[in-house]
Amino acid sequence: MNFIDRLQDIADIEIERDAAMSAHTSIAIGGPADALVTVRGTAALTEILHRCRQEGCPWQLLGAGTNLIASDRGVRGLVIRLIDVSESVRRGVNALRVQLGAGAPLSRLLQIMREHGALGVSALAGIPGSVGGAVAMNAGTRLGDCAQFIEAVHLCDADGVREISPADLHFAYRTSDLPGGAVISGARFKFQLGLVEEIDAEERAVREAVERRGVSQPRLPSAGCAFCNPKGDSAGRLIDACGLKGRRIGGAEISEVHANFIVNRGGARAVDVCALMREAQAAVQARFGVLLVPEVRLMGEFDPGDLPERARFSSGLTNLVSR
Numbered sequence: 001m002n003f004i005d006r007l008q009d010i011a012d013i014e015i016e017r018d019a020a021m022s023a024h025t026s027i028a029i030g031g032p033a034d035a036l037v038t039v040r041g042t043a044a045l046t047e048i049l050h051r052c053r054q055e056g057c058p059w060q061l062l063g064a065g066t067n068l069i070a071s072d073r074g075v076r077g078l079v080i081r082l083i084d085v086s087e088s089v090r091r092g093v094n095a096l097r098v099q100l101g102a103g104a105p106l107s108r109l110l111q112i113m114r115e116h117g118a119l120g121v122s123a124l125a126g127i128p129g130s131v132g133g134a135v136a137m138n139a140g141t142r143l144g145d146c147a148q149f150i151e152a153v154h155l156c157d158a159d160g161v162r163e164i165s166p167a168d169l170h171f172a173y174r175t176s177d178l179p180g181g182a183v184i185s186g187a188r189f190k191f192q193l194g195l196v197e198e199i200d201a202e203e204r205a206v207r208e209a210v211e212r213r214g215v216s217q218p219r220l221p222s223a224g225c226a227f228c229n230p231k232g233d234s235a236g237r238l239i240d241a242c243g244l245k246g247r248r249i250g251g252a253e254i255s256e257v258h259a260n261f262i263v264n265r266g267g268a269r270a271v272d273v274c275a276l277m278r279e280a281q282a283a284v285q286a287r288f289g290v291l292l293v294p295e296v297r298l299m300g301e302f303d304p305g306d307l308p309e310r311a312r313f314s315s316g317l318t319n320l321v322s323r
């Protein structure tokens with residue numbers, strides 16, 4: 001019996017072999033993962049991480065797949081997905097504390113905030129994906145980001161779960177610094193409760209943000225913004241100024257609607273997306289002297305020559321010796 005078969009005895013998990021990552025990423029790209037393991041609770045997660053460590057099986061973490069480009073060749077080892085959507089809400093006089101499992105959709109957090117009149121909804125409105133992904137990526141908008149509302153993060157590794165302070169994750173623009181081998185299993189957020197006028201203003205800001213997204217973002221499958229915005233500028237503006245809107249490689253295209261989105265027009269491969277990213281980086285660097293840093297994360301096996309500059313990979317442990 002091999003490693004993956006032996007995982008079957010763990011309660012609260014489901015295993016899908018040769019799971020096409022294209023079915024699990026918003027951009028609909030990616031070959032098969034050896035196994036997609038869907039995990040319900042932290043006991044099962046700890047056990048899996050423990051066995052991976054013992055047996056040297058690589059693993060990578062999948063949230064809702066809205067910021068990921070998975071390799072055409074797929075992913076060796078396990079892709080782990082958390083579906084813990086547990087929640088607890090504590091309302092105080094001035095503040096609301098919400099604890100959510102990493103598998104909960106971020107939209108659930110926004111729903112709870114709105115039900116209680118918490119402030120900050122407009123900073124996170126419209127961002128797709130899971131709570132775990134939002135924390136790992138420090139997702140946000142120009143009105144704010146996840147980190148500003150995080151009171152505690154629950155980290156799970158092969159030894160169990162522990163609560164850490166957000167300072168320990170060194171949150172920065174669209175990134176966090178997860179300890180190796182650890183997974184975010186949940187987070188506790190703290191929000192100020194608003195006065196009626198403040199809540200009304202917040203709702204207006206949400207409506208405006210949603211309308212803006214409707215016209216400024218493409219409707220075709222994508223992984224969100226390909227690059228982080230350089231300080232004080234916009235990656236989309238720089239790519240657009242290089243005349244790259246509409247540039248296609250294979251089925252991938254630098255969106256006509258927003259130059260920082262690479263869309264899948266049908267049949268796009270991960271290498272096509274990476275090639276467009278390299279082209280955009282080279283053009284922007286040559287014209288503006290700015291190196292665009294990828295915001296999207298890569299998952300799985302890539303040839304080094306195919307990678308964009310400063311490519312960043314999904315959370316996980318891939319440097320273990322494969323079985």
Ligand SMILES: Cc1cc2nc3c(=O)[nH]c(=O)nc-3n(C[C@H](O)[C@H](O)[C@H](O)COP(=O)(O)OP(=O)(O)OC[C@H]3O[C@@H](n4cnc5c(N)ncnc54)[C@H](O)[C@@H]3O)c2cc1C
Nearest residue numbers: 063064065066067129130132133134139140184224314315
């Ligand atoms: C149309 C569209 C619009 C978008 N708009 C925005 C926006 O306005 N602002 C913004 O910030 N982002 C935006 N994004 C990008 C994306 O939605 C966010 O980055 C989101 O937070 C990713 O969450 P996810 O669950 O999909 O994570 P995934 O894409 O699955 O994973 C992203 C990264 O997080 C890691 N990860 C996921 N879960 C965990 C976990 N539990 N523990 C440890 N690591 C984990 C993964 O390994 C990977 O490295 C957009 C994407 C799309 C498709």
